[in-house]
Amino acid sequence: MRGNAVRHSPQEAPTIRNLIRSGENDCCWIFATEYTNLLTDTQLGAYRKDGFLVVENVFDQAMLDRLRKVVAELIAGAADVTDHTDVYDLEPTHTPQQPRVRRIKTPHKLHPLFWEVVKHPKLTSILRSLLGPNVRLHGSKLNMKLPHCGAAVEWHQDWAFYPHTNDDILAVGVMLDDVEEDNGPLLALPGTHRIDKIWDHHQDGRFCGAMDPAATPDLDYSKAVACTGKAGSCSFHHVRLVHGSSTNKSDKPRQLMLYECAAADAWPLLRFSTLEEYDGRMICGESTIEPRTERVPIRMPLPPALAEGSIYENQTALRNRYFETKRAVT
Numbered sequence: 001m002r003g004n005a006v007r008h009s010p011q012e013a014p015t016i017r018n019l020i021r022s023g024e025n026d027c028c029w030i031f032a033t034e035y036t037n038l039l040t041d042t043q044l045g046a047y048r049k050d051g052f053l054v055v056e057n058v059f060d061q062a063m064l065d066r067l068r069k070v071v072a073e074l075i076a077g078a079a080d081v082t083d084h085t086d087v088y089d090l091e092p093t094h095t096p097q098q099p100r101v102r103r104i105k106t107p108h109k110l111h112p113l114f115w116e117v118v119k120h121p122k123l124t125s126i127l128r129s130l131l132g133p134n135v136r137l138h139g140s141k142l143n144m145k146l147p148h149c150g151a152a153v154e155w156h157q158d159w160a161f162y163p164h165t166n167d168d169i170l171a172v173g174v175m176l177d178d179v180e181e182d183n184g185p186l187l188a189l190p191g192t193h194r195i196d197k198i199w200d201h202h203q204d205g206r207f208c209g210a211m212d213p214a215a216t217p218d219l220d221y222s223k224a225v226a227c228t229g230k231a232g233s234c235s236f237h238h239v240r241l242v243h244g245s246s247t248n249k250s251d252k253p254r255q256l257m258l259y260e261c262a263a264a265d266a267w268p269l270l271r272f273s274t275l276e277e278y279d280g281r282m283i284c285g286e287s288t289i290e291p292r293t294e295r296v297p298i299r300m301p302l303p304p305a306l307a308e309g310s311i312y313e314n315q316t317a318l319r320n321r322y323f324e325t326k327r328a329v330t
């Protein structure tokens with residue numbers, strides 16, 4: 001993990017016009033046009049130690065309004081479908097009359113606004129602090145938890161799904177709704193990203209995208225911390241962090257836009273048939289064809305899960321579940 005952030009003060013740039021203060025109490029003054037460093041040393045230290053971080057006020061109301069409009073249009077498109085597609089992962093209770101979308105897959109391929117969000121100067125400033133100057137988008141997904149029925153995600157490490165040559169990789173969760181304790185927040189097990197191990201995500205010899213809680217006596221799930229925050233906040237979790245999330249027990253929706261971001265020299269061990277596709281995912285800085293290899297624990301997610309298409313489908317194979325799964329009553 002790198003943390004090479006440089007703090008700049010207004011005095012260093014006498015021509016500043018738009019000074020704004022970021023949400024954090026002891027955070028540095030930053031410039032509207034160039035967010036040099038939004039994270040405090042405390043936040044950087046917490047990310048390194050715990051493997052996750054929530055930063056408030058990354059996106060403003062205007063951006064949230066634009067995002068919600070685009071998301072509502074995408075959800076409306078699910079009225080035409082009866083089964084999972086390349087775009088939609090559906091709740092088991094979905095019907096075209098009453099669309100219930102669990103996930104929109106790869107939204108960055110569906111609307112330019114999702115690229116605009118991940119390339120927003122505030123977000124790229126944070127990404128640079130956590131991953132270094134060159135950052136590539138590995139993938140994206142929009143996970144939605146409907147009131148009273150949003151699906152749980154079993155404990156897992158993202159690293160099990162997409163091993164790379166090094167682990168300077170994280171997922172950003174842009175909170176489109178207020179995320180609270182009872183509407184299915186992402187749950188993080190602090191410090192698990194530093195344990196030199198990849199937990200088994202296989203069952204009966206096949207990848208299932210989830211860890212059997214009975215097979216992980218070394219983990220104390222009661223220590224999990226909920227990544228809560230107001231809409232417009234972002235969570236950042238390390239690719240090797242053990243995390244999951246429970247069902248939405250509230251009457252409020254929870255939409256979380258997830259971007260998987262990688263240092264450019266973290267090359268995936270699976271996927272990418274062309275260099276153009278790899279280069280086309282650069283968020284900031286320079287791409288590279290020289291992967292940086294490090295001694296990291298890896299287990300390939302092969303043979304593939306019996307039910308493919310999304311983590312929800314993969315995890316249906318897990319016999320011993322930790323989270324209850326509530327299904328909406330039609």
Ligand SMILES: O=C(O)CCC(=O)C(=O)O
Binds near residue numbers: 184243244256
């Ligand atoms: O939506 C969530 O709360 C967590 C999702 C997650 O961990 C995943 O999709 O990999």
